Amino acid sequence: MTESLLAAARRAPRETWVVVGAVSASQYLNHAYLVLFPPILAVLSGEFTVGLAALGVALGVQGATNTAFQLPFGRLADRYDRTIALGLSSVLGAVGVLAAAAAPTYEWLLVAQAVIGIGVAGHHPAHYPLISDSTPEDLMGRAYSLYGFGGSVGFATPPVLIAGVVSAGYSWRLGVGLIGAVGLAYALGVTWLxxxxxxxxxxxxxxxDDGDADDAGPTGSRSRGSWIARARAYLRELAAAPGVLALALLALVSSTSSWGFTSYVVVFLQDGYGLSLSRANLALTGSYLVGALAVFVGGDLSDRISAGPVMIASFAIVGVLVGVFALGTVGPLAAVGLVLLVGGARSIAGPARSKLTDALSPSGATGTSFAITTIGVMLGNAVAPPAFGYLIETAGRRAAFLGVAGVSLLAVVLTVWLIARFGDA
Incomplete structure (x- = not known):
């Protein structure tokens, strides 16, 4: 596999790796923004005097605004300009992170999370078409692997950085603010590039742009006609891509499982297995680092075999591993090992889903198609934290994580149906 990756790098056009490299770095920041707070939920609970369910709502707010702005950014990328979509989303995301670092109250934190969500929403609709249009077909899986690697390392950064800052006796705000400052500098640089x-x-x-709304008459009616025309255009694009809609449903289910695990695994390791905050966060970071390597395996397998079997294997393995973790029948060291394995197993599916989305996208609607599947991912991000936070507070950690495992196994069933109905990439 290493030889094939090196060979792919040698024969790829220079612009391919400029685009893929820059977009992967953007994805690094994008994913870092998504996991700023799961490593320090206990700290935030004490500072803002709220429970896990309320903090789950704060995490869900980011997912909700992210979901709401996927299609508008997808439309911007597909019909107007991908550079504007990437630059605008990058700046908004960084500004939201800086606002979160300065949040004096829980309500302020909710607003900052909403702004972060809007910023993050523009990344996938801009990233995927940029990769798709700059990468040869036979290198697509490997390009998505590098992109996934950037995202996995981004996920791995906040648990180490922010928890490290807290463990050193400084405020969590310093770590979050540092990520926001780096993000703002990169946003300006990548927009220029x-x-x-x-x-x-x-x-x-x-x-x-087809100018559907240009025939709407005077200014007022033209504005109303523009919104109506855009809504109709969205519906036409959705109706023309039933396979993409099915992938969005699958993304919702698999994302709910993944975000349920990510949001509360540190809490479970602390309260259920007796690990300290720093060690629990090291386990979470380790899971993302293992995932960063496993994503290359997923990309290579997607190119060599096909997307469907890779996704089925990934979701099934995650379901089993999380189930064992939830039962609490292993010791703390073995629990950490399970967390690492979950990180690797779930990352294998990423390039396969991306490749399948690209294959099922209607012509000229790649950005919108990836926006639609990302809506599924972000709905999972919106639903999982409050839902599983509530389960932990009412039914306990074991029930909540058994629920996470069950949702992952449901994703196996959906994948089998999807491949049988729409085919494989």
């Missing part, structure tokens, strides 16, 4: 150095054939939309 794509505006000045990347070919317009990559950054321009697939399909020019």
């Amino acid at each position: 794509f505006a000045a150095r990347v070919d317009d054939a990559v950054t321009a939309p697939n399909v020019p």
